[in-house]
Structures are given as C-alpha cells and as structure tokens.
Amino acid sequence: MNKSNAYKVIGRPEPRSDGLEKVTGKAIYTVDVALPGMAHAKIMRSPYPHARIVRVDCRQAERLPGVYAVITKEDQRGLGMFGAAYKDQTIVAVDKARYVGDPVAAVAAVDEATAEEALALIDIDYEELPAVSSLEEALAPGAVLVHDFASSGGELMGQRYETPKEFAGTNLCYRFSYAKGDVGEAFKKADQVFEDTFTFPRVQHFSMEPHATVAQVEEDRITMWAGTQEPFTLREHLADIFKVPLNKIRIIVPYVGGGYGGKLAVKTEPLAAALSWKAKRPVRLVHTVEESFKTVTRHPARVRIKTGVTRDGKLLARECLIHMETGAYADAGPRVTQKAGYRSLGPYRIPHTKTDAYTVYTNTVPAGAYRGFGTLQVTWAYESQMDIIAGKLGLDPLEFRLKNLLKKGELYTPGDTPVDCDLEEGLLRAAKAIGWGERSERNARGKGLACCMKDGGGTYKVSSAAVKMNSDGSVVLLTGTVEVGQGARTALSQIVAEELGVPFDRVMVAQLDTDVTPYDVNTNASSSTVVMGLSVQRAARDLKRQLLRHASKLLKAKPDQLRLEGGRVHGGNHSSLSLPELMHKVFLSRAGEIVGRGAYQDIKSKKAALGSPTTFWEISWGAAEVEVDADTGEIKLVKYVSLADVGKAIHPVMCEGQDEGGVMNAIGHTLLEEMIYKDGQLLNPNLVDYRVPSFTHLPKDFETILVENQNGPGPFGAKGTGEGGLLPVASAIGNSVYNAVGVRLYDLPLTPEKVWRALQAKKTA
C-alpha cells in the first residue's frame, strides 16, 4: 500500500536540523574543541618508503621549552597493536617505516609551531630498504616483504578475516574466493569469451575536514572528541590498545565534515591518546590536508574479468581475478577485497561464476574503506566489458543488458536476500532520460549506460536508538549515527516526528557520546536510513505505545482507538489530550519523561556467501552523454542522468543531494583524480596538484531520478542511498566515449592525455 499521501513529515523537504548551525558557522567540529591546558600535536613522518629505524634520539626535542611530550617507538611498549581488520599497526613505526608518511614520532607542545620546531630536533637514523610501490612489484617473485609476519587475522564488523598460511613469504594478506557452477565447462560451451583487464587509480577521500582528534587521558580513563564514522568501534580499538575496559573510554562525536569511509576504524586517534597520556593534558591532533593523504586512500585495483556468452547474448560464465593494493597496513583492505570480489558478478544472471580477490601489501599509504567498498573498482570493469561484448555481438548495449538483468525476487547468490527492485524499470527510465537510440546532436558525441548493484548496509549490523519525550511534549532522539553531512539527523528526526505525530521541529538530536548514546556499530555503506532508521522507528513506536497506554486510561479508550496527531492524543468522542497534558497526568506534576527504545540486528546465516544476508540491495543506473575533443582528448560531460532506487525518499531533496554528490564524487575518479607516486614519494598531496571536481565539472544537464517503489526494508519502505550514485559513472562515461569516438579505455582516470593517445593509436592502427 502506498500511503505516501498520508504522511505529515515523511517525504517533505523539512529544513535541515543542522542547517542553521552550519550556515552560521556555529556548528562545532572536532577542530573547534578547545580544552583548558590543551596541547597541540604534530607527527613526524618517514621520508622513506621502506626503512629500518636504527636509532631515535628525541632528547633535544624533549628539552625544547613548550614541549610536553615526545612519542617514539619506545612508547609502543606495553600497548597493543591495532588495525581495522588485522592488528598490523603501531602508534608510531617501531622496527620499520613502511611508507612515505608513516608516523615515526610525535610531539605535543604548547602550540603547533613549537611542536613543529620540536619535530625538527628529533634525530632518527634510518637504514633505507628496497621498497615495493605497485601491485606489479609487490607480486613479483622474491619481492621485498612489507611485513615479515607470516599470517594475521582479526574481526571486523562482525566478520573474521585471516591471512591464509600459504601467503607466508609474499605480500598477499587476504583472499576472497567465491564460485558457483562450473566456469571451466561453461567457458568451453560459450560462443565467445571476452577477457579484459581494467585498473582503478589511487584516490583520496578528500573530506573537507581532515582527520581530527582531541584526546584527554586521565588515570585509566580516555575521553576523546573525534571526527569518526564509528565511535563505538573506535572505542573497542582503544580498549585493546590501552588495555582498559570499554566503560573507561568515552568518545564524543561533534559534527563530522565528511567521512566517505576515510574516518572508519582507527587512524591516528591512538597516537593522540598516547600523547595526552604522556603529556598529562588534553592533546589536539589535527591533520593537514597533506597528512590525510598520507593516512588513508581508496584501494588502487587491477581487475581481470573474463566473461563467456552465447551468440544471442546470454551471459554464461564469469571469472574475475582482482588485486586490491592495500598499502603498508591492511586497514579495511580484507573487507574491501571481499566486497569487490562478491560484487564483481554485477546485476546479471550468470549461471557460472568464479572470483578470486586478493589484498596486497605495498610500501604506499594504507588504503582503507571508501564509499562502495571495492564496488567502484569492479563496476568500472564489468559495465565497461558489457559494452565491449555487446559491440562484438552486434547487440545494442541496452538490449544486451535487458536480456541478462536479474528480475525482482531472483537470487544474486544462493542464501542471500533476493533482488528487491525492478532493475529493468530503472534501466529503461535511464535510457529514456538520456534519449537512448536518438542520435547525438553533434559529432564526437556519444551516449553510454551503466547499471550497478551492491549489497547495501555493509554486512553485519547492530544498532539501537532511544526516543525521549520531555514533560512539555518536546522530543529528544538519541542515535549513534554520525552526522557526516549526509543529513542523517534530519531524516531520523522526520521518522520520529511522523511516528509520534508531532511537528518536525519538536524533535532534537542529542550529541553522540558513547557513554550515553545507544550502541550503533557504524555509519557507513549507505546504511543509516535502513538500519538506524528502523532502530529509531522502533524506538518511536515503543514510546508511542507507552504514551497511548497511559492515554487509554485517561481517555477511557483502548490504545488502538487512539491516535497521535498534531501534538495531541485523539480518542473517541472528540476527546483529546495535548502531550504536555498527558505527561502531566502521568507524572502528577511537571516532571518526568518517557523513553522508547528500539534496536536492529542483522541475522547471520551460514547459507549466505558473506555470512549474513544483504540488508537491502543498493541499485543505481547512470546514463551519460559526452563530447570528446579530438585535438586535446578532453572529455566534456554534456549530460548525466542518475537513477537511485531509494525505496521511499524520507527527504527527497536530501536524497537528490546525496545522489548528486555521489555522481560528482565519481566524476573525480573518472576524469581527474589520481595520487601520483614517484620513487615511493607522493607528488600531489594537495588541492593544487590533486584535482577534485568543482562545479565547473558538472554537466549543464544533470538530472537525478529517485525510484520510489516502497520496496526497501527500512522505515516507510525506504532503502539506503548515497553510494549508489557513484557506481555507474565511470563506465557510463567510458561507454559514451567509445560510443562517441570509438576508443575503449581501461585505466581510470580518463585524462585528456589517455584519450588523446588512444585516439592517436586508433588512427595509426
């Protein structure tokens, strides 16, 4: 039943809860936190991609007036190692530095200038070692090893990751394999087999707010203000490192200026805590932009994709070999690798599949979680190859896709959640919107389509929330979802307001504080609207039940005869009570509060390939039209249409904003962004040399279409959105370029140089 019209708050463009604070500059981010006596920290970073640390002398630095503490490898003694998936990191490098930028020492001082000055006084003797700076080098036989240990393992987001024993003596640290059917036989039966290799560049998250932490360690208690996407998980990391129970660690999360996965797990927060512990005062550690480039990136990847088809265009078999370059420390690499592998099947019916995805250490900056968790790397490959195949088979790329798309209710893999969306409907709408089949107005113009899906919600989710009604009927929502700019506070407040029948502005979201905010595993994977949304909706309904139970006694009616609307409880016979009146009658004075609680927990199933069925399917379609300048190789994006299956848009304007942001984000890695290394040195760690898209890169004709079929498991039929917008962009543009000028590109970003060289090669061919 589509009850959209009946909603009072859901589906309406309420003003952002955090809007006024943000536009007036009053919103507090971690960088704004200032505590009495607070010291400022700076990190000394390795200038070598790989080097043994022979001797560290920090005596001069310690003697500098204004210096409170210097942390060197000696301070790791007694502390636990850490890392998102594997515990392969230390607060500063101990035996070896493993990439240019690897923290080797840190200083807390009266101000940043003094801290910088102290860094210059730290004397470190390095013994430079040969390094592996690319997948090729790392995978070569007899390659230098980034880590000496033979194997590693750990739990991440409810799953166990292990380094297989046979990887000893290599730079491999994780493998994900998935197979169904018999690809060997199927390739034999196929009329044609296509094999292509695509690469994806190293790009940085580029949050407007770099990584920031303020840590205050007193005795055995750690208080931390952190720009983090998963405070509860960060708390666990800190508990392990500092060997204190969880209730001795309090993490407060102010507004976060963008996360994109780069603020998941644990980065330099433990270093800030160690500095505070040693300096005996609060310590503020705020990265520069350059430092965030040296802290975490997305995984560069190489995807070899082999697909067998019948003559009439049915997909028969697919085999993928994926290598994800995770840099010097694994961070979330194993998980990203697993997701890349699992998602390499695409939104198509392929009876026989086999995927092997590997995580590879190199002496480069660690790669971690990034929007899509490996999906972008594989969608770039599979949706580009779909057009290659269609071309070779003489089929229209749209028709070819339609022949193979999974139907709603069909299984992606056995044991997983059935597909919860009509893929065909969306693809046809995308095609129509771009004018598929109509000729482009001008030469050197072309169109391209892409359709992508990912298992939404990450994997295993545990979440809870509380909704409180004060004695005056005003409402407070306690949620562990981090407001990273995505508008979570607004959407979650809408859910509360709708359920309680109060105006939107009666709901306020309390500050996130792990001591008191109900547990939530993390803010990632476009999951909050579904996962936290359900927790919040259940909490609001729990509160509602309690309110109606009280009201039923007062209004002498059964709870199910009552309804909440306009801040009142309405009963039969035109009787009603305002919420403050109800509260007053319950507490017999102007006092008290009623709290509702709600929770969500994914199920686990051994039948599911990833151990837990997908929470929802995040599905998106993209259609692009480009114009290629044959003289310069420049790709001009003329038009882009993005479709997102949002189920039900809680706040349509913000959903569109999220989707547009996603597309813009993907224009970056499609056309512009690439971290460039030379001899292990990052050449462009700043906004001048590393280009992120600006508004000038957006197509004039830019449309987002929200597909709303109330087909999501979230509140009011909602699904998560945000990452979806990114997925089809690169391949839709790559396919358009082929359609425009007949050159096929395999390596992102599609820079003018690459296009021009391809055009030259084509001419000379």
Place this chain on the structure above:
Amino acid sequence: MNKSNAYKVIGRPEPRSDGLEKVTGKAIYTVDVALPGMAHAKIMRSPYPHARIVRVDCRQAERLPGVYAVITKEDQRGLGMFGAAYKDQTIVAVDKARYVGDPVAAVAAVDEATAEEALALIDIDYEELPAVSSLEEALAPGAVLVHDFASSGGELMGQRYETPKEFAGTNLCYRFSYAKGDVGEAFKKADQVFEDTFTFPRVQHFSMEPHATVAQVEEDRITMWAGTQEPFTLREHLADIFKVPLNKIRIIVPYVGGGYGGKLAVKTEPLAAALSWKAKRPVRLVHTVEESFKTVTRHPARVRIKTGVTRDGKLLARECLIHMETGAYADAGPRVTQKAGYRSLGPYRIPHTKTDAYTVYTNTVPAGAYRGFGTLQVTWAYESQMDIIAGKLGLDPLEFRLKNLLKKGELYTPGDTPVDCDLEEGLLRAAKAIGWGERSERNARGKGLACCMKDGGGTYKVSSAAVKMNSDGSVVLLTGTVEVGQGARTALSQIVAEELGVPFDRVMVAQLDTDVTPYDVNTNASSSTVVMGLSVQRAARDLKRQLLRHASKLLKAKPDQLRLEGGRVHGGNHSSLSLPELMHKVFLSRAGEIVGRGAYQDIKSKKAALGSPTTFWEISWGAAEVEVDADTGEIKLVKYVSLADVGKAIHPVMCEGQDEGGVMNAIGHTLLEEMIYKDGQLLNPNLVDYRVPSFTHLPKDFETILVENQNGPGPFGAKGTGEGGLLPVASAIGNSVYNAVGVRLYDLPLTPEKVWRALQAKKTA
C-alpha cells in the same frame, strides 16, 4: 531477613568512585569549564536594601574595550519572571532593588578585571526607599511592602503554592496550616501549658564551591554547565524564562562542591544565559564567596511553641506559630515554611495539634532551601521545650521523652506513612552512649539529649535511571543524582555491582547531562539513596533479567536457575558463561550493549497532609555533653554522640562521614554562625568575619552510631541519611547547657556573649 552477610559489595567500604579524581585535583567542577571565546561575567548589585531604580546608563560600560555585553533591566523585556515557588524574580532588578546585593546589572567581558571595570562605569540613579529588615519590621502594621503584587502562586516539586488573597497589603506570601483534634479544648484539660518562643539565625550554606555557571546560548538553544542540585528542574525554569521547549536546553552538571540546598531551583543561571545570548559567546559566571552570601541563605525563623501536658507527663496538645523570613524573593520559602510547619509536631504522640506557619518577605537576601527544609528551626524549639517541660514536671528528660515517643507503625498524622523505626531503641542507645544518669566528671558540665524526625525524601519524587552493559561486560550507570560530595556515585555504583554480581570497579557513572541522562527531579532531602537507589536497583534488575533471559537459552536452563556472580552467569551442572562471552553470543560479534531501565515515582494521596505520603522517615538522635566556662560564657562541646537510622548502610564509612558532616554543619548554627545585618547591610559576608566550624570545634569524643534495621524502603532496606545528623545538635547542646549551668537559651547561635549574659541574669535574678 537480614542478608547482610551475603552481600558482596553492599555494606563494604569500596573506594570512592570520585576519590582519585578529587584528591589528584583532576575532577572537573563548573569553574573549570573553559570554552573557546568564553567571556567572563560580573554582577552589579544594589547597595541599598530597598530602592527604586530611576535611571540606568550603561553606555560608557558598553564602550569599554573588551566588553561584550551589558545586561540591564531593559533586557528583562520579553523574558519570563522566575523563582523556585513563585515567579517573583527577574534576571536583574527592574523597578526596584529589594536587598543589598540584588543584581541590578551585569557585564560579560574578555576577562573578570574588564568586567569589574565596566561595572564601575555603569551609572544608576536610585531613589532610596524605607526597608523592612527583620520579621518584626515586616510584620508591623503598615509596614513597607517588599513586593507590591497582591498574590502569587506556582508549582514546586510537584506541589502548588499560593499566596492567600487576604495577604494583600502585607509582607506575608504563604501560610501552611495543619490541625488535628481540638487544641483549644485540650489546653483547657491540660495540667500545665508551656509557651516558649525560640529563634533561629540567618546562616549561609557555605559550600566550598560558590555558585557557578557557564552558559552558551546559540540561536534558540541553551547549553549550560552548572553547579546545580536539580538540573532537570533548572531546565524547566530556563524554558519558562526564555520561552523555549525543554529539548532546546541542555544542562551538564560537572562535580558540585557542596550544595546543602543552596544550589536547588534557580539562582543567577538565567542571568548567565541572558549574558551569553547578548554577548553571542559562552559566558562564565562564578560567584565570589561574598556573592553567594548575597544569593541565598537559610531562613531565619521565630517559633512560638505552646504545649499542654498532663501532670504525669503525657503530651496532650501543641500549638505552633512559625514565621519564616524568606528575604526579598520567595525562592523555596513557601515549601520550607510548609515543611517547618508539618515537622513541628516532633517524634511524639500528641493528640491535639495546630500549626500555622508563615512566609514573610523582608528586604534581605533571599532565603531558600537548606538541609532539613525548616526542620532545624522547629526541632530547636520542640526539643528545647521538651526539657523545659520535663524540668517543670520533675521528670527525667529521657523518661519524659520515652513516655511520649511514637511507636514503630504508629501514625505521625493520618494518611501519612507510619513510623518506620523504633524511636525508643535509638534514644536509649544515645542515652547509654553519653552515659545518661552518670554524673559528669567535672563541674559546669552537663548532658543533653534530643530526638528528631522529618519526613525524608522531600515530597513528591519522580526519578529514573539506566544501567548499560557493554560488550566487554563493563557497566555504565546513567543517573541524574548530582554528586555533591555526598558519595552518591559510589553508593549507586555499589547497588549496581551487587545486583549484577560484578566487582565494584566494573561500574562507571556517566556524566550528568539532561539531554541524555534519565530524568530525576532533584538531589535533595537525603533522598537519593532511597529514590534514585530504587531507580538504579530496578534498572540493574531489568538489565539482569535481560541477561539471564539470553543466558537461559545458551545455558539451557530457566532464568531462575541462573545467577550472576563474579562477572559470570552460572547455570546448573557447573556450566557458566562470562559476561563478555554472553554478550558476544547475543550480538554474534563484538558489538552491542544491553540497557536496563528503572524508575521510581512517589504516590499522591489526598489523605496525606502534604498530598503525598512520606517516602521514609529520617530519624536521628543526639546526645551531648558540654562544659560551660562561667567566666567567658564559652560552651565547650566535650562529647557528642549522633545516631542515624540508616536502615541499611550501603557504604558505612560514607554514612558515618555524612552524619559527622551533618553534626559539624549544625555545630555551626548552634555555636558560631550568624549573618549580621546593620541598616540592611550584611557585615560579615566572608570567612574571616563569618565563622564556620573547623576541626577544632569538634568534640574530642565524637561518635556516630548507625542504626541498621533494614527498615527502609530503599535498596537492601536502606533509608536516606545526611540531614538527620544536623537535627538534634542545637537542642542537645542547649539542653546540656541547661543541665550544666542552669540557663536556658532560646536564641541561636549560643555565643559566649549570650551564655555569659544569661549566667549574669541568673545570678542577679
């Protein structure tokens, strides 16, 4: 059943939860809070006891560099009036200043010195008015009126207070009357009738930490760090004054350095908020000691007590006329007056009683809540008069009391909770401990007894709490009880640890923050151990129920076959699970938390004199031995024995500490403390001229006896304690003085001058 021996944590001297922080100086109080850009406030106060404010010119002050805001009477426009019981206060005086110290303007500036400088530049024209500075002046016919309005009314702690209409044109603002039987007839039948008048001085709470507030007002949102005993109620006051909903006000309570009632309700917190609003930055307003003297005091009182007895020493009738001087603003005066009136019956069986208690405005500093809420004023009177009567009847004061004491289970008044303690047992123990009946070793020594009771827990209580178990089995307690030094965090943590079968140090108390901490009406009236104690115990049991329900599935046993002990769930057949193991099995990963909630709410009953039956009876006994120096009149307290009926001591050492502190506090108003006014000016608003007891004032022989009969309604049979220790002190000492040197004193404090004059008068009589 006395299960004391079975307890693992209850009744044991666990280290204070806040001990380490406090002795190392790391504990954060409101004065320690510092925010970026924070301004410092100073208050300009009226130099006149009563004056019309003719003109305020603050232009020069506003122009002083470093001044961010000046608040004058103009800024009250649009704001609501406020006050604990009646809304008779404004952020600064508007039409008239009503006492020396009444705020008339305030400044927020870059530092305190600049703020002080700006105050000197504010030009105010006053028109001095005649003032009433004592009960006598205020009650005289045709007296100047402190307030012009005819009547006032308001709700305080779940009760309604009103100024009777007939008080128009007087300085009376509230009356409490209670009567049972027929005192007129009873006095006629009495063999003897005694009528005496006692007075009680004006004393200050003298918390080690003066009143302190840091306010941050942004748009319509108020965040406040405040040294307050009732943050949730303060939030309501602010909501009314600034006309914002409760969810827009967040009050965070750091440690509080003593309250004693002086930090209940609302003081200068709204002024701090108004300054922040106007200065557009956080504002810190910290009183000097002198300013706290000019903010709130205990009620000076005059108690006329008339008692009729039979020849053989049975109390027949009592009539009390009580006047409580509430100063320039009512604050909690009506409630204190009500309590003084209701508690004037004492712990005795008196068939006929009549009490009239009045609240009287004067042009002096407002009097508000103070430990005992009016009880000290009346116990001084009734327990002194008991000895006067015994003396006249030729009865031993102990025997006379024993004849009349209420029995356990007897009613104090119809409709109230029956007496929950054996009063006789305690009195006999007190008598024995002081060596009653044995002659004092030296001349001029004497002994005295007193037995007092008050309805504990204030009146109407609404409270709630939450207890959370983290995935590692560590525990967080969320409680709205303010740690004012009484050790609430420790005692409440013990209750949690006992219920959950975990070691005491596994429990941590989260910071009190009205946004997220479960509602609690206030921290007062020795109530927290019972009221919050029950909420906390219920929350812990709710958590335990959930844990056992989960464990019962895993251990394949019924929940009632399981027990929590030593951080494990134990089932049958030696099977057991650690709490982290249990949590891991519930959440299928290292994630999640389980939260228990508990609440407590007093009942209301029209049959109860105060609308709500007493939560528990706080009963205490005191026995003193003094030596009087006939030459100087100095009273030397030789020995003091205090007995407190604590029901069950959760933490015996802290109970003793509370009781000893209470006695010491009462030694102040008994022997030393009095705020001295001359021409409306307070002459001794500082520690040099106003003496509070020091350790040298304690008797060498000082004993506290905890009476533990598990007779309280609180957790494990506990009752509240703290205020009880104060109650008998003054009369036990007064009676000892009479016993020693034969002079009866009616006016506290019992200074050497008064004693010497009484001795002289006796000689010449």
